[in-house]
Amino acid sequence: MPMFLYRAADLAGRVVDGSLEAESEAAVAVALEHRSLTPLHLRRVKSRHVAVAGVNEPTKICLKLRNLLEFTRQLKLMLASGITVLATLALLRQRATGGYQRLLDRVAGDIQSGSTLSEALAAHPRTFDPFYLGTIRAGEAAGVHTQALDELIRYYERRAKLRREITGALTYPAIVVAALIGACFVLLIFVIPQFQTVFASTGVELPLATQILLAVSAFLHARGWWVLGGVLALATTAWLVRPLPRARSAFGHALARVPFIGHILYLSSVVQFSRMLALLEHAGLPLLESLRVVTEMLMPGPVRTLIAEVRRQVATGTAISDAVADTHVLPPLVEQMIVVGEQTGRIDETLSAAADHYEEDVRIRILRLTTALEPLLTILLSSLVLGVALAIFLPMWRMNSALLKH
Secondary structure (H helix, E strand, O other): OOEEEEEEEOOOOOEEEEEEEOOOHHHHHHHHHHOOOEEEEEEEEOOHHHHHHOOOOOOOOOOOHHHHHHHHHHHHHHHHOOOOHHHHHHHHHOOOOHHHHHHHHHHHHHHHOOOOHHHHHOOOOOOOOHHHHHHHHHHHHHOOHHHHHHHHHHHHHHHHHHHHHHHHHHHHHHHHHHHHHHHHHHHHHHHHHHHHHHHHHHOOOOOHHHHHHHHHHHHHHHHHHHHHHHHHHHHHHHHHHOOOHHHHHHHHHHHHOOOOHHHHHHHHHHHHHHHHHHHHHHHOOOHHHHHHHHHHHOOOOHHHHHHHHHHHHHHOOOOHHHHHHOOOOOOHHHHHHHHHHHHHOOHHHHHHHHHHHHHHHHHHHHHHHHHHHHHHHHHHHHHHHHHHHHHHHHHHHHHHHHHHHO
16 A cells, blocks of 8 residues: 655644555545644655655755855756756756755755655755745645745845845954953953062052952963863853754843844844745745744744744634734734735735835844944943053052152
8 A cells, every 4th residue: 555744734733744554645635634634745655664764864964045045046047947857956966066066966866766846855954944945845836936946036135135234233343342352361361460560569559440450360360261261161052052942042032132132133033024924925835834934934032932822823713913913022014914914815915015114124223233333332442441551550650659759
């Protein structure tokens, strides 16, 4: 009896994967219905071994965003020209190297073994995220590969542009802060101890600022390596726990509370939610599946928590507009756009308009933040230099005054 792999949604909206032996796809659908499951995707496999595996074995190949965009553009152009997927992959492989070449070989091999394009790409989760796979899967179901790829190109180009803007906004402050910390360590460990001997030999009473500076310098000079080791250990621990869901959630909620930056990240999540849901709806992916993909893609924080709750309510039959309105986490404009889109049946268009609006808002806020950070950092640097200078020169002035009196 043939074996089928299935992906289905239960009554709570959770997506489950599994396998069944049945005479046909219709028989599988009936069996799933008896289990209170709604089939989302069915695929016949050649053997029980493949069914037990469930999906193609995942790899650790990870392409950069620019390589992902290049792959998507070339794939779209060649498919639009009438070239088959396998022929397209063979052409792309001719100029590929390293991990990119191994990825293309694996995708081509999986397709030749009977997998669809989305199933073959799913074996590379570090390169193709759930949004990418969901859009491809919807395009396959509707028979519009090139349109789905075109939507992906536009989305990832916007994402890359927004990432460049945020990175560019934070680069200058990061360099200034790093230089400031480095300069402080050099002064405290190598320069200040030289003055300590001079101050001690004079017997002059030192100002409080100088005493604090000397105490910090003595501590770092004696235990500097311990401090450096602790910082490195803390950074290593943070890097290792970074993929853990609880750590990501805690970090995301902490960033959301940071003034200015937290609001920018919140608006970025609103843009990402609106853009992805609009594209997935336009591609024809079921609403519950779209909300699942969006939830997985969003950065941990208030918006992601909201969408997870909205998905649970939609799975019980609640309209998405009512579920969103109950939380009041999204901006009023997005809530209104969802209501209008639901009433008109054009939620993809209304959410795209909302995403465009808030994307521009994010750019304006980033520009304001960078404009404000430059003078603030200049003031901070000047204040620090002035404080260190006074802590060093005040005792010297007192020494000169004492010498003149004698």
